[in-house]
Amino acid sequence: MKKKALGAIAVAAAATLALSACSGGSSQASSTGDAKGEISYWLWDSNQLPAYQQCADDFHKANPNITVKVTQTGWDDYWTNITNGFVAGNGPDVFTDHLSKYGDFIKNGQLLSLDDAVKNDNVDLNQYNKGLADLWVGKDGKRYGLPKDWDTVGLFYNKDMISKAGITADQMGSLAWNPQDGGTFEKTIAHLTVDKNGKRGDEAGFDKNNVAVYGLGLAGSGSGNGQTEWSWLTGTTGWTHTDKNPWGTHYNYDDKKFQDTIAWFNGLINKGYMPKLETTVGASMPDTFGAGKAAINANGDWEIGQYLGYKGINVGIAPTPTGPDGKRASMYNGLADSINAGTKNPAAATKWVEYLASPACQDVVASKAVVFPAISEATDKAAAAFKAKGVDVTPFTQQVKDNTTFLFPITENAAKVDGIMKPAMDSVFSGKSPASSLTDANNQVNALFQ
Amino acid sequence: MATTSLGTRKPSRREADSGGPKRVSRRRNIGDLRVALFFVAPAVLGFVLFYLLPTIRGIYLSFTDYSILGNPVWVGLKNYLKIFQDKLFWNAMGVTLEYVLLNIGFQTVIALGLALLMYHVAKSTLIRGILLLPYLVANVIVALLWFWMLDYQIGIFNQMLQWLGIPRVAFFGNEFWSIPTIAFVNIWRHMGYTALLIFAGLQTIPKQLYEVANLDGASPWQTFWKITMPLLRPVLLLVMVVTITGSFQIFDTVAVTTQGGPVNASRVIQYYIYQRAFSEQDFGYGSALSVILFIILAVVAFLQMKFLRGNENDLD
Incomplete structure (x- = not known):
């Protein structure tokens, strides 16, 4: 003592x-x-x-x-x-x-x-x-x-699953997306989703409440930056997180382009193509991919070793889809x-x-x-x-060579922004609030800079 | 620990007064004081350094704006005024209360049942020891263990539910289930320990009271309510004060599993304090939240002592 x-x-x-x-x-x-x-x-x-x-x-x-x-x-x-x-x-x-x-x-x-x-x-x-x-x-x-x-973001996919679905590696490499109907990207995700009875997501009689394999995996709501979750989609719409980068002082979560993208992304959950947010608490997204529960995972290049390490899973890598402007986007x-x-x-x-x-x-x-x-x-x-x-x-390297990257949003008050955006995005992703509720969160975030 | 002093019979005032011979002088008392101080000093020093000073500093910081790396700036009552308008604070209080009710309610009843079983049925030391096992595992390990077993996608528990034809449940991810799940994990860990404390209380109840009750033809149910419960009250009260105080301070299980989510469903007050202070570096605000929690806990403990007459024993 x-x-x-x-x-x-x-x-x-x-x-x-x-x-x-x-x-x-x-x-x-x-x-x-x-x-x-x-x-x-x-x-x-x-x-x-x-x-x-x-x-x-x-x-x-x-x-x-x-x-x-x-x-x-x-x-x-x-x-x-x-x-x-x-x-x-x-x-x-x-x-x-x-x-x-x-x-x-x-x-x-x-x-x-x-x-x-x-x-x-x-x-x-x-x-x-x-x-x-x-x-x-x-x-x-x-x-x-x-x-x-x-690092940049790309799509990891299960090779056996795509060949079973009749999708080629070339097709995986040339997916196109838009926030209205999701383009070929959504069609591919739907086709790769399989329910307990073996019915695919784009077939009649698909049971969205009993999905065996999700077309796209989900790691979480992405809080305020969505680096691997959704920033590779919002980035193609011309939307940026902040007024300028680095050291912006105004966030843009009230922008319609952003909210439309989030609404579309969130729609994948309702359609049964992506797991519910509540099921992502626990095992990591790569681990569920390794367990054969998802066909595609969007993730950063630092996880390459993780994905290739799963026994019995043949992994392919594709770039993120092109957006409304015909270009890809990845956070850099x-x-x-x-x-x-x-x-x-x-x-x-x-x-x-x-x-x-x-x-x-x-x-x-x-x-x-x-x-x-x-x-x-x-x-x-x-x-x-x-x-x-x-x-x-x-x-991963292509995005840098093609100059389709945008920088990680650097601002002050990063921890406080996260403290506001994490619950706000969780709320949208769990279906409790509409994407338009992010306008209110945006006001709270911007108040930090006044 | 204080447990034993509450459980045992208090020496009556008469005994204490008559015990000391008259020749004990004032000087002798002071001499005792010196020796006593010498022996108490290490504990007092520890108490002052680790409890008193941090508490006083915490109270001071609650009136400041302090980002830990700079210097504290005095802002008066601003933090407190902000807290009362802070929706997350009220949410945290509600969530914490829900946790405490579930945790204490189930834990106490289960522990009491276990203690009775230990007293009347399971007399082997081995079995009594096994009941304590979960308590010997570190909190964080217990939380992680259940976090994996209850995982939605690859947890063994959900696999078993599926075999039984019951739909999977996102125990930690679902807004409705997150707090009950966390409460359950901690009940599992603490029930053996709590049972042991109550068991110690049961052993202080004189056997002859049960024999008399038996002779008078009291049913086990009557014996339980008329003899066991009243005589167990001081111990039960102590257990309640300790477990309720501990329960309000739930943190580690939340920190390693849900981290306050989904949305704000498991953002208990201690986690919110941690988030504000350590993640967002708002130590003034975090300190103010801590002071409020401190006051609430003090009031709760005081009320319990007052209304359950913790310092009296029905055996006297």
């Missing part, structure tokens, strides 16, 4: 020190100075851990004075740990950062800006795929991250590595971030064929590595 109390005093004292240490505005990162010692690096994706561990080992070989300790935690714990680490002063020196989070971090002065480091160490920002480096420039015009990878999200403003070793941290953003590390990541690195050449290498594994990833 006494021991515990003494420990508590130590903790309290450390916390006071840490709190006093983290005052001050945005400071600059620089690799000059004494770069040695141990630094910590955090990431959330366990699939990528081996690649980054190898980067850390290589980095240590090149810089024997610096040791990088890599720690991986799951997505939900990750952000809680990061926030707690910022407050307690024991967060990671360098961490994988997400666009939905970094706006709030900048606002609170939690990140070191990297402009001086980029200038002094001649980091070539043009080596990255177009647009990725720009994502990490804050509202204040300063750079807070160097790009590490990117990029991760980056950022430096914690509270780091005690900014010089070593800067060196490590630069190494992570260099061809040396990104080629290693590419060779593991788990994600697409940010550097253009490394992206090609990753595509080749996927090909060697027997996976054609063109549906």
Whole structure:
């Protein structure tokens, strides 16, 4: 008991020190100075851990004075740990950062800006795929991250199911969609849906209340961004989440184009082509796909390994359907590595971030064929590595080549927007409220920015 | 724990007064105080550091606007005024109340039944121990276990329902079922433990009372209501105060399963506090919500003590 109390005093004292240490505005990162010692690096994706561990080992070989300790935690714990680490002063020196989070971090002065480091160490920002480096420039015009990878959305489908339904891979690759009748995309989904008696969704006598295989899987309502759920549809209508991106200050959930798309998408549930929202709480969408309960899943390229890992399921990949304008659309999200403003070793941290953003590390990541690195050449290498594994990833890379991507909406108050939009979208998807109710949610969201 | 002190017979005032010889001086008392303080100090220090100071700081923060990374800004009663107009707060209170009613209602009745079975029928230590097993598993593990077993698509429970010809149920995903399901999961975990507490209470009831009742020809039903229940009251009350307070603080099961959804159907007050404070970094607002919950719990516990006469024992 006494021991515990003494420990508590130590903790309290450390916390006071840490709190006093983290005052001050945005400071600059620089690799000059004494770069040695141990630094910590955090990431959330366990699939990528081996690649980054190898980067850390290589980095240590090149810089024997610096040791990088890599720690991986799951997505939900990750952000809680990061926030707690910022407050307690024991967060990671360098961490994988997400666009939905970094706006709030900048606002609170939690990140070191990297402009001086980029200038002094001649980091070539043009080596990255177009647009990725720009994502990490804050509202204040300063750079807070160097790009590490990117992702787009595509359609994973069960090859056996489509061939049984008489649909070819070419047809899967040229689906067209519109918000009125759903186009060939809806026809395909309907045809791939099978009820308990073996009747297809487009046949007479289809029992929508007893569906064995859904044409399209559902992960959730998508909250405010719908990255893998519906943003690849709304993106083709000319609708954008915010007035401008990044750092928009007005959301557009009251737009008719958006609400029409959501209404159509939601209609798939009523028609029995997509599972009810309440059934998606629990097992993940890929797992239900792996269990043969859905024919098509729209998902991000970071799940390729997951989908290909299911035994006995032949997986094909197709690009998302074209929209009313005849073009495809995919959200384009990029991760980056950022430096914690509270780091005690900014010089070593800067060196490590630069190494992570260099061809040396990104080629290693590419060779593991788990994600697409940010550097253009490394992206090609990753595509080749996927090909060697027997996976054609063109549906994902094509969106970038054809310039049909749009950026992940970056704004301040991201967590609060999510707090409003998640229940509002859930309510629409569960059939409790019409799509027009999103106008009210939009007003609440926009009130956050006033 | 306080359990035992409530269950046992209170020393009467007369005994305590006559016990001490007159030669105990004032000085001696002060000497005792020093020694007592020495022994109590670690606990007091822990209490002050881990309970008192955080509580006072929490109350202070409830009057501020605080995003954890900046400095708290004093805003007076603004957070409290906002809470009373906050639909989500009232929803959370309603949801929490529904949970508490379901959880405590079923849990207490089932635990009482189990305790009676332990007392009269299952006298083997092994079986009594097995009843406690669910309680030995961590909350989060229990929640995840049921989350998977009750899953709509691939959960074994829904598979069994299907074999029986009953339609599948989205236990955690359906607005109607989410709170009853969460309540059930926690009943399953806590009923053995609660039963054990009640069982301890049953053992304090003198055997001869039952023998007399038996001689007088009382039916088991009458014995239960006229002897067991009245004499069990202090223990039952303690159990209720502890479980109701714990029940109001339901968080972990919600956090690892529904996360407040579908829509707001399982957004219990503790989860809402967590969401506002830790997800949305609105620690002032979260603190104000916590203070309100604190007051509600204090009032509930006080009323229970007052009306169920927790500090009296019918055996005296």
